[in-house]
Amino acid sequence: MTGPLAGMRVVDVTTNISGPTLTMILADLGAEIIKIERPGTGDDARGMGPFMSGEGVYFLHINRNKESVVIDLKKQDGKQIVYDLVESADVFVENFRQGKAEQMGLGYAKLKAINNQIIYCSLSAYGQSGPQKLQPGYDAIAQAETGIMGINGAKDAELARVPVSILDQGSAMWGVIGILSALLHRKHTGEGQFVSTSLYETGLFWSSYHMLSFLATGEEPQKNGSGHTAFAPYGAYLASDTYIMIGISNQSLFERLCRVLNSMEWLSDQRFRDNKNRVENQYILKEKIELILQRETADYWVTELSAAGIPSSKVKKISEVIDAKQTEALDMWEQVTHDTIEDLRLPRLPFQLSKSTPKVKTASPKLGENTDYVLQSLGYTQERIAELSSSQVIAPYEKELKNR
Amino acid sequence: MTGPLAGMRVVDVTTNISGPTLTMILADLGAEIIKIERPGTGDDARGMGPFMSGEGVYFLHINRNKESVVIDLKKQDGKQIVYDLVESADVFVENFRQGKAEQMGLGYAKLKAINNQIIYCSLSAYGQSGPQKLQPGYDAIAQAETGIMGINGAKDAELARVPVSILDQGSAMWGVIGILSALLHRKHTGEGQFVSTSLYETGLFWSSYHMLSFLATGEEPQKNGSGHTAFAPYGAYLASDTYIMIGISNQSLFERLCRVLNSMEWLSDQRFRDNKNRVENQYILKEKIELILQRETADYWVTELSAAGIPSSKVKKISEVIDAKQTEALDMWEQVTHDTIEDLRLPRLPFQLSKSTPKVKTASPKLGENTDYVLQSLGYTQERIAELSSSQVIAPYEKELKNR
Structure with missing residues (x-):
C-alpha cells in the first residue's frame, strides 16, 4: 500500500x-513531490533553526x-524543465506573492496551456484580490490582521500570538482540502482547475465564532485567558506543583467535582448552586478550589x-x-532513516486510514539530491544534463553538498 | 455546478x-448531509449562545x-432507519466516546456489513487506543494536554487557551482530509475504509515544531508573547491608539524600518547593527520604536x-x-436566506475552486425539518412514517417546532 x-x-x-506544509501532507498521502529549489541556498527554511546535525528541524519535518x-x-x-514536468504532473503548487508566478512564466494560464488537466494551487498571504493582495505576510502578522491576536491571552496581559502556526499550517490544510476536492472533480469531469487559499482567509475562518458573536450581540470579543464566558468553574487551577485545566459545563459535573474535592457543602451554597451563580462568583469559587488543590500534585x-469523569x-x-x-499508544512518532541524524523521529499526520494510511517513508532531501534522477525520468540525456549544469540552469548534487 | x-x-x-464542523465542510463541497438528531432537544449545539432570533450562532454557522x-x-x-440510510450512503461520521458507537449498534463492523464501500469516520477526543481513549475532552482540555496552553500567552502572564477552537476545527479539517483521501482510494479500488482522528492527535501535530525543537536543543519551549526568539524587532508595538504587529526578519527590512521611522542612526548604532545585536537589545530598541510610533495612529x-514593504x-x-x-474584496461573507433572521451572513470556507467552488446554499435546518422527506426517499410509506411517529422513534416536524 x-x-x-x-x-x-x-x-x-x-x-x-x-x-511546504501543504505538499508534505500530499507527500505523506503517497504523492510524488518534486520540490524545486533555487541554486545555492535552496528553500529558506533550510536555514531555520534549531538544528539537528546541521539540519533545521522545521525543514526536516515539513519536507x-x-x-x-x-x-x-x-x-x-x-x-522549460518545469514545463516538461508539468506535462506529466497532476498538481502544481506555488506560494509566491500575487502576480509573481505570472511574471515568472509560471501562471495558471501558461501551465494550463501545457496541461489542461493540471490542478494549480496558489497559497498566498492575503488572497487573490483586494487592496492587500500584494502585501507580504507571516503567520504572526496575519494573526493580528484577522483579529486572533487581539483576543489571545489572559485578561489585561500583554499581547501574544498563538504559539503554533495556525495560519501557515491551517492554510496548508485548506489548500489540501481544495486540491483533493479538485482531484475528485477531475475524476468525474476530466477538468483541472485553479485552487486558491491564503493566510488571511484562514484567519478569518478561525475567527468565525467571534465574528458571528459580535454580529449577534454587538459586544466586542475580549481576551479571556483560560476561562469560559458561559461556564464556571472553567479554566486553569493551581495544584501544589502546576496548573490543571478543568471544564465544568453542567450541574452533574459540578456535583462530581464537589465530591472529588470533598466539598459537598458548595452544592447548598447560594453562590454556587447553579451555573449562573457560579459564573457571577467565579473568583470566590476559584480561591476555594485552589485552596484544596494545593494539598496535592x-x-x-x-x-x-x-476517574470521576470530569474533563480535566x-x-x-x-x-x-x-x-x-497516550502519544506512544497512538504511535504518533515515526522513526525515519537519515544519513547524519541518528535517532530521527517525526510526527505522523494526525489521522489514520485503515487501508491506505499516511506514512513517513524518507527524510527530507538534501538540496538537489534528486535533480539528475528527475531530469533523466523526463528523458533528458546525460549530455543535456551536463550542458544545463555547466550553464548553471541546474546544479549537480555533489557541488551543492560542498556548498551547504 | x-x-x-x-x-x-x-x-x-x-x-x-x-x-458538525467536519460535515459542514463536506456540505459546502456539495455532499448531502443527513444530520441525525435526538428527539426533543436535538444537537446540544442548538442551545449554545449567543443567539440570533433564538438560533445559536455557532450552530447556524456549522450546520x-x-x-x-x-x-x-x-x-x-x-x-433500522440508520441502517437503511447507510445502504445508500458514501460516508458515515460519528464523534461519540470510544466504544459507544459499537454499543449502540453503529460500529464500523456493523455498518460495513450493510455497505462494504462505506467510509466510516470516527472523530474522538483522545483517539482509538491508549490509556486515555475513553476520556471525554473539550478543545480547551486537549490544548492543556498537548502542551499548547502551556506555551500560549505573554511571558509571566496567566495561562490562556488559544481563543479559536484549533482542536475542534483542526480535527474536523483532518477528518475531511482523511475522508477525501478515502474517497479517492475508493475510486481506484472500490474499497471503503475506517478513518480516525482526534483532538489529541491534532494538538500534538500543531505542537510539532516545539516538540522537535525540544528534541534538538533540550530546552523547554516557553511562553513568548508576540515576540520571536530568533528575530528583533518582532512583535506588537504601541502606536498612539493601539498596537501594531511588526515582523523584521532580515537586514533589508530593518533598514526600511529605520527609514520609515526616520531613524537612520540606528543602523550605525552598535546595539542594533545586526539581528544578533538587536535580539540582545530588543527591549531598548522597543522603547525607541514606541517613542516614535506614539506620535501617530x-x-x-x-x-x-x-508602502515600504514591511510586514505589519x-x-x-x-x-x-x-x-x-480585504474581507469584502475576497467575498468572505455569503448572504443566506433564513425564515426568521433577516440579514444572515456566514463566512465561506477559506479556499476557492475555480470550477466547483464551495457554497453556502441553505441555512441550518430546524430540528427534524427533513425527517419526512428523508424517510420517504428511503421508500418508507406515509403509514409507516405515522407508525414510527406514534411510537416516538421519529418526531414529526410540527411537534418539534412547538417544543423549541
Whole structure:
C-alpha cells in the first residue's frame, strides 16, 4: 500500500512554511513531490533553526517524503524543465506573492496551456484580490490582521500570538482540502482547475465564532485567558506543583467535582448552586478550589478527576507531551532513516486510514539530491544534463553538498 | 455546478462542534448531509449562545447546508432507519466516546456489513487506543494536554487557551482530509475504509515544531508573547491608539524600518547593527520604536510601513475584521436566506475552486425539518412514517417546532 495519492505527481515551487506544509501532507498521502529549489541556498527554511546535525528541524519535518531538484527559474532552460514536468504532473503548487508566478512564466494560464488537466494551487498571504493582495505576510502578522491576536491571552496581559502556526499550517490544510476536492472533480469531469487559499482567509475562518458573536450581540470579543464566558468553574487551577485545566459545563459535573474535592457543602451554597451563580462568583469559587488543590500534585488530582469523569488535564510542558503514554499508544512518532541524524523521529499526520494510511517513508532531501534522477525520468540525456549544469540552469548534487 | 462532492450522501450522527464542523465542510463541497438528531432537544449545539432570533450562532454557522432528521437511536426501529440510510450512503461520521458507537449498534463492523464501500469516520477526543481513549475532552482540555496552553500567552502572564477552537476545527479539517483521501482510494479500488482522528492527535501535530525543537536543543519551549526568539524587532508595538504587529526578519527590512521611522542612526548604532545585536537589545530598541510610533495612529503607521514593504498589521479588533476592505474584496461573507433572521451572513470556507467552488446554499435546518422527506426517499410509506411517529422513534416536524 502506498497511499491514496500513489501515482500522483506534484510540482512544488513553494518555500518557507505554509506551502511546504501543504505538499508534505500530499507527500505523506503517497504523492510524488518534486520540490524545486533555487541554486545555492535552496528553500529558506533550510536555514531555520534549531538544528539537528546541521539540519533545521522545521525543514526536516515539513519536507519529508520529497525529492529536491535544483533549478534556476530565472533562466529559460530552467522554466522549460518545469514545463516538461508539468506535462506529466497532476498538481502544481506555488506560494509566491500575487502576480509573481505570472511574471515568472509560471501562471495558471501558461501551465494550463501545457496541461489542461493540471490542478494549480496558489497559497498566498492575503488572497487573490483586494487592496492587500500584494502585501507580504507571516503567520504572526496575519494573526493580528484577522483579529486572533487581539483576543489571545489572559485578561489585561500583554499581547501574544498563538504559539503554533495556525495560519501557515491551517492554510496548508485548506489548500489540501481544495486540491483533493479538485482531484475528485477531475475524476468525474476530466477538468483541472485553479485552487486558491491564503493566510488571511484562514484567519478569518478561525475567527468565525467571534465574528458571528459580535454580529449577534454587538459586544466586542475580549481576551479571556483560560476561562469560559458561559461556564464556571472553567479554566486553569493551581495544584501544589502546576496548573490543571478543568471544564465544568453542567450541574452533574459540578456535583462530581464537589465530591472529588470533598466539598459537598458548595452544592447548598447560594453562590454556587447553579451555573449562573457560579459564573457571577467565579473568583470566590476559584480561591476555594485552589485552596484544596494545593494539598496535592496536579498528577494526583487529574487521576482523581478523570476517574470521576470530569474533563480535566494537567497543563503540560511540551517535553511531557512528547513521550506521554497516550502519544506512544497512538504511535504518533515515526522513526525515519537519515544519513547524519541518528535517532530521527517525526510526527505522523494526525489521522489514520485503515487501508491506505499516511506514512513517513524518507527524510527530507538534501538540496538537489534528486535533480539528475528527475531530469533523466523526463528523458533528458546525460549530455543535456551536463550542458544545463555547466550553464548553471541546474546544479549537480555533489557541488551543492560542498556548498551547504 | 453543485460542488465536487455532489451526489455524495453523508450520514452524520455527530453533535457539538468538531463533528458538525467536519460535515459542514463536506456540505459546502456539495455532499448531502443527513444530520441525525435526538428527539426533543436535538444537537446540544442548538442551545449554545449567543443567539440570533433564538438560533445559536455557532450552530447556524456549522450546520448550514444540512438536512435534520430526528430519530431515537435507542429504539431498534430508529437504528433500522440508520441502517437503511447507510445502504445508500458514501460516508458515515460519528464523534461519540470510544466504544459507544459499537454499543449502540453503529460500529464500523456493523455498518460495513450493510455497505462494504462505506467510509466510516470516527472523530474522538483522545483517539482509538491508549490509556486515555475513553476520556471525554473539550478543545480547551486537549490544548492543556498537548502542551499548547502551556506555551500560549505573554511571558509571566496567566495561562490562556488559544481563543479559536484549533482542536475542534483542526480535527474536523483532518477528518475531511482523511475522508477525501478515502474517497479517492475508493475510486481506484472500490474499497471503503475506517478513518480516525482526534483532538489529541491534532494538538500534538500543531505542537510539532516545539516538540522537535525540544528534541534538538533540550530546552523547554516557553511562553513568548508576540515576540520571536530568533528575530528583533518582532512583535506588537504601541502606536498612539493601539498596537501594531511588526515582523523584521532580515537586514533589508530593518533598514526600511529605520527609514520609515526616520531613524537612520540606528543602523550605525552598535546595539542594533545586526539581528544578533538587536535580539540582545530588543527591549531598548522597543522603547525607541514606541517613542516614535506614539506620535501617530496605528492606521497611519501601517500605511507607511506597508508602502515600504514591511510586514505589519494593526492588531485588529474582531469588529474591525468583519467589514475590512480585504474581507469584502475576497467575498468572505455569503448572504443566506433564513425564515426568521433577516440579514444572515456566514463566512465561506477559506479556499476557492475555480470550477466547483464551495457554497453556502441553505441555512441550518430546524430540528427534524427533513425527517419526512428523508424517510420517504428511503421508500418508507406515509403509514409507516405515522407508525414510527406514534411510537416516538421519529418526531414529526410540527411537534418539534412547538417544543423549541
